[in-house]
Amino acid sequence: MKACLLKTICLSAIGVILAFSAVTYTSCSTDKCQALVCAYGGICKDGTCICPSGYEGANCQTRTRDRYWGIWQVNEIGTISTQTSFTLAIDTDYSGNAINVRINNFYNRYKLPTTVLAQVKGDTLTIPQQTMPNDDVVQGWGYYQHNGSVYGQNGKLVVYFTVVNAQNVTDDFGVTAGSPSIWNQN
Numbered sequence: 001m002k003a004c005l006l007k008t009i010c011l012s013a014i015g016v017i018l019a020f021s022a023v024t025y026t027s028c029s030t031d032k033c034q035a036l037v038c039a040y041g042g043i044c045k046d047g048t049c050i051c052p053s054g055y056e057g058a059n060c061q062t063r064t065r066d067r068y069w070g071i072w073q074v075n076e077i078g079t080i081s082t083q084t085s086f087t088l089a090i091d092t093d094y095s096g097n098a099i100n101v102r103i104n105n106f107y108n109r110y111k112l113p114t115t116v117l118a119q120v121k122g123d124t125l126t127i128p129q130q131t132m133p134n135d136d137v138v139q140g141w142g143y144y145q146h147n148g149s150v151y152g153q154n155g156k157l158v159v160y161f162t163v164v165n166a167q168n169v170t171d172d173f174g175v176t177a178g179s180p181s182i183w184n185q186n
Contacts, residue, residue, distance in 0.1 A: 040098070053121065054098025065092065065101050065120045067144065067155060074108070076181035078163075078171035084108055088183070093117055103127075107138070107163055107171075127161055135166040140175065142183075157183040 032047030042049040042060030051060035068090045077083040088105040099119045106116040116138055118127045123146075129139035140161025159181040160174040174180030 052098075056122070063098055064122065065099065068101055068120055068125065068157075070185050072157065072183040072185050074181060074183050076173055077179055078173050079178040080169060080171045090118075101125075109136075110138075125157060125159065127159075137164045138162070140173070142180075155185045157185075159183060 033044035036044050036047060036049065037059060038044050038049035038051070039059050039061045040052060040055045040063075042051045042055065044050075049058065049060045051057070054064050056062050056064050069092075070090065072088050072090065073085065074088055075083075075085050086105065086108040088103055088108075090101050090103050093100040093102040093115075099121060101118050101120060102115040103110075103118055104115050105111050110116055110132055114133055116127060116132075117130060118125050120126075123144040125142040125144065127138060127140040127142075129137060131137050138161060140159060142157045142159030142161075145156040145158065161181065162173065162175050163171045165171075172178040
C-alpha cells in the first residue's frame, strides 16, 4: 500500500511539473501578431501584414492608388498623332474600390465629365478596353517608376496604349508601334 501511495504521489508530482512546464513554455513564446495592427482589413501572419488588393505598406496603411493621384505632365507621339505635351489628372473614380482611378484629359481629349477608367496594382496601371462617347476605343497599360523618396512625388509613368477611332484607324503608343506615352509628376 505504501508503494502504491508513493507511486500515486510521484505520478501526481510528475503531472504537476509537466503542466507547469507547458504553461511556462507557452507563456514565453511571443505572438508576432499581438502588437501589430494591419489597416484596411489586412491580416497578420507570422508578424507580417498581408494587405488586401489596393493597399500596401508595412501595416497596409497606404492606398496604392494614392501614388498615382495628381497632375501629370504628358509627352507623347502616336503612330498617327503628332508630338504633343499636355497635362492630365488622375484621381479616384468614387466607386469605393481601392484599385480604381479615373484619368481626366487622357489622350488630350477625354475631359470631365468623360474620363478614362483605370486600375492600379502595385506599380502597374491597367486601362481596360472601353468605348468613349465619340466611339473611340481605348485600352492599355503602364508602369510606375519611382524617382524620389516619397511615392506620389517625382514619379514617372510609362504608358502603352491604343486609341481606335470610329473609322477603325489605330493611334498606337508603343503597344505594337510608335513610342509609349511618358507621364511625369512633379
